[in-house]
Amino acid sequence: MPKCLFVSSYHQGYAWSDGVERGLRQTLQGKCELRQFDMDTKRKKSMGEQKAAALEAKALIESWRPDVVITADDNAAKHLIQPYYRDAALPFVFCGINWTVKEYGFPYKNVTGMIEVAPVKAMIEEARGLVPGARKVLYIGADTSTEIKNAARIRKAAEDQGLVYEEKLARTLESWVAAYRAGQEYDFIVIGSNAGIDDWDTQHAVDAITPLTRRLTVTSHEWMMPVSMLGMTKVPEEQGEWAGSVALQILDGVAPQSIPVIANRKWDLYLNPALIDTAALTLPPQLHSKGKVYQ
Amino acid sequence: MGAIRIGRRRTVAVLLGLLVVVLAIGVAIRNDLRLAGTAFHELDDEIETTLTRRLDNLNASLRSLSGMHHAMTRLSQQELSAFGQEIGRSHPYVRAILQLRLVDAAERSAYESAFQEAGFPTFAITASHESGGLVPSPARPGYMALGFIEPLDPGLARFLGLDFYSRSSFGDAIDQAVRSGEVAAAPATPIGKDAFLLFKAVYKGFFVPTTESERSAQVHGVYGLLVDVPAFLADISDSPGLRLSTWNSDQAVTLFAHPEATQPDWVARLLPDQHADVDISLASTRFRVSIDRTLDSRALRPAQWITLTTTFVGLYLAGVLVVFTRLRA
Numbered sequence: 001m002p003k004c005l006f007v008s009s010y011h012q013g014y015a016w017s018d019g020v021e022r023g024l025r026q027t028l029q030g031k032c033e034l035r036q037f038d039m040d041t042k043r044k045k046s047m048g049e050q051k052a053a054a055l056e057a058k059a060l061i062e063s064w065r066p067d068v069v070i071t072a073d074d075n076a077a078k079h080l081i082q083p084y085y086r087d088a089a090l091p092f093v094f095c096g097i098n099w100t101v102k103e104y105g106f107p108y109k110n111v112t113g114m115i116e117v118a119p120v121k122a123m124i125e126e127a128r129g130l131v132p133g134a135r136k137v138l139y140i141g142a143d144t145s146t147e148i149k150n151a152a153r154i155r156k157a158a159e160d161q162g163l164v165y166e167e168k169l170a171r172t173l174e175s176w177v178a179a180y181r182a183g184q185e186y187d188f189i190v191i192g193s194n195a196g197i198d199d200w201d202t203q204h205a206v207d208a209i210t211p212l213t214r215r216l217t218v219t220s221h222e223w224m225m226p227v228s229m230l231g232m233t234k235v236p237e238e239q240g241e242w243a244g245s246v247a248l249q250i251l252d253g254v255a256p257q258s259i260p261v262i263a264n265r266k267w268d269l270y271l272n273p274a275l276i277d278t279a280a281l282t283l284p285p286q287l288h289s290k291g292k293v294y295q
Numbered sequence: 296m297g298a299i300r301i302g303r304r305r306t307v308a309v310l311l312g313l314l315v316v317v318l319a320i321g322v323a324i325r326n327d328l329r330l331a332g333t334a335f336h337e338l339d340d341e342i343e344t345t346l347t348r349r350l351d352n353l354n355a356s357l358r359s360l361s362g363m364h365h366a367m368t369r370l371s372q373q374e375l376s377a378f379g380q381e382i383g384r385s386h387p388y389v390r391a392i393l394q395l396r397l398v399d400a401a402e403r404s405a406y407e408s409a410f411q412e413a414g415f416p417t418f419a420i421t422a423s424h425e426s427g428g429l430v431p432s433p434a435r436p437g438y439m440a441l442g443f444i445e446p447l448d449p450g451l452a453r454f455l456g457l458d459f460y461s462r463s464s465f466g467d468a469i470d471q472a473v474r475s476g477e478v479a480a481a482p483a484t485p486i487g488k489d490a491f492l493l494f495k496a497v498y499k500g501f502f503v504p505t506t507e508s509e510r511s512a513q514v515h516g517v518y519g520l521l522v523d524v525p526a527f528l529a530d531i532s533d534s535p536g537l538r539l540s541t542w543n544s545d546q547a548v549t550l551f552a553h554p555e556a557t558q559p560d561w562v563a564r565l566l567p568d569q570h571a572d573v574d575i576s577l578a579s580t581r582f583r584v585s586i587d588r589t590l591d592s593r594a595l596r597p598a599q600w601i602t603l604t605t606t607f608v609g610l611y612l613a614g615v616l617v618v619f620t621r622l623r624a
């Protein structure tokens with residue numbers, strides 16, 4: 001059986017990574033021998049630690065000699081593919097790279113995959129529709145390179161729609177709650193990912209924000225739904241399924257460069273009725289009936 | 296003198312006996328061929344019913360897509376993807392749903408940039424060589440560009456951006472679909488092997504224009520179904536040779552030609568071939584199913600021959616016995 005190595009930028013237990021892994025394993029099950037290496041770079045924050053994790057992955061590639069390597073998220077592309085495997089013989093399939101691969105120079109002749117995009121334009125349009133006359137929007141996320149990249153996209157989408165945009169990136173739950181409190185002075189808040197806030201505790205976050213909540217909150221991350229009212233959320237399994245399908249094509253002899261780099265297309269619609277009620281917001285009936293209730 | 300007469304009568308009786316045997320076998324073969332003809336006729340009916348129903352289903356799916364397109368001011372890829380998945384589930388012979396948009400020459404750069412910005416960094420409008428290879432499209436007044444495929448798989452993804460007007464077989468079918476407002480079909484090469492394409496045009500505004508000139512002027516794009524031929528022909532008994540053709544102009548276009556599943560044996564050279572043409576119409580669109588089956592030894596039933604020959608010979612011998620007995624008396 002051919003050998004497939006999965007290099008995840010993050011760690012097991014992180015909701016996004018777990019979803020990607022689920023999709024990948026489902027696609028590759030019984031078709032290749034799958035081994036996983038987690039770089040854990042949400043928790044290993046320094047550049048030195050991240051580069052060391054990439055070198056570990058490289059050592060594993062050299063010793064185990066996989067037929068194809070699948071990577072998830074930006075740090076594997078940045079610290080593993082770009083410096084060591086540009087136009088190499090070993091094929092790589094990436095997924096979960098945020099918004100663009102320009103900074104890594106992809107596609108190489110041995111690299112293809114799926115970019116991760118969020119429906120930010122649709123999300124901001126929906127929020128504007130729910131808050132007539134909205135002028136100011138705040139983005140709150142973790143202080144990580146991923147969130148900085150996400151924030152730049154939200155900024156562009158917001159400014160394209162004539163909104164005044166500001167952002168607050170947090171390193172601790174306390175500073176995240178402070179940002180949320182400040183957000184009540186804006187017309188609506190876009191909730192980014194918490195990944196990278198080391199002391200994050202969802203129940204504590206919910207308890208802290210419930211008495212503060214007056215403004216609409218929207219997110220594109222399903223795992224942030226406990227602290228958001230409306231979610232237009234990406235589906236991580238789609239990334240893993242695509243990466244797995246591409247890996248199988250490559251194992252069948254298709255050249256990586258003949259498979260174009262594409263973006264994800266799926267997202268789902270979620271509502272958090274408890275938080276909506278707390279803010280005493282009234283959603284239009286069609287949104288109420290369409291959105292999945294976040295449990 | 297008497298002995299000579301008896302000898303002659305015996306010779307005549309034997310010759311007549313052989314004639315009876317030959318006649319009996321002839322009747323038996325004729326019966327077998329007649330039964331094979333009846334079975335072939337029943338097969339024609341079954342194929343006509345099955346393929347008409349399946350083409351009707353595909354037409355209904357395209358009409359649903361067209362209806363959704365016309366009803367909505369803005370149809371997102373997410374919404375189309377969700378709708379497409381349901382069509383795929385209910386029609387196992389639909390390999391993929393395609394959405395093509397008419398892009399003016401002046402719009403080309405913005406159209407390509409929008410895709411690149413949305414996470415398709417290598418997206419470009421391409422043209423198809425007759426060899427099947429893809430090259431950047433030369434400048435044209437307009438492009439019928441493929442912008443959406445559901446389900447998107449790695450094998451089909453490389454066709455995103457393909458200008459369907461760059462291939463004459465696609466262009467003829469699309470023009471026919473645009474002019475008529477009905478479905479039109481084309482062979483699927485190079486998009487898919489063992490497949491054919493059905494197209495239905497969609498137009499600007501909420502309603503399909505009613506005149507041909509208006510339809511040509513207001514076309515917005517085309518929806519296509521990539522139909523998997525083995526799944527389309529699934530459950531058809533006896534697996535005869537099948538060819539499906541259509542007309543996008545005066546000339547017939549073969550959508551697929553599926554050979555007979557089993558190889559005939561040497562007896563086939565002695566027996567006539569079976570052939571039937573069945574015409575199917577979807578509104579103004581004509582399809583023709585050509586059905587071919589080669590008869591061979593499997594159509595013949597020697598046990599029936601023996602029964603029939605034995606019966607004939609038995610009757611003949613009884614007759615001969617009666618005649619000889621009377622003559623002796």
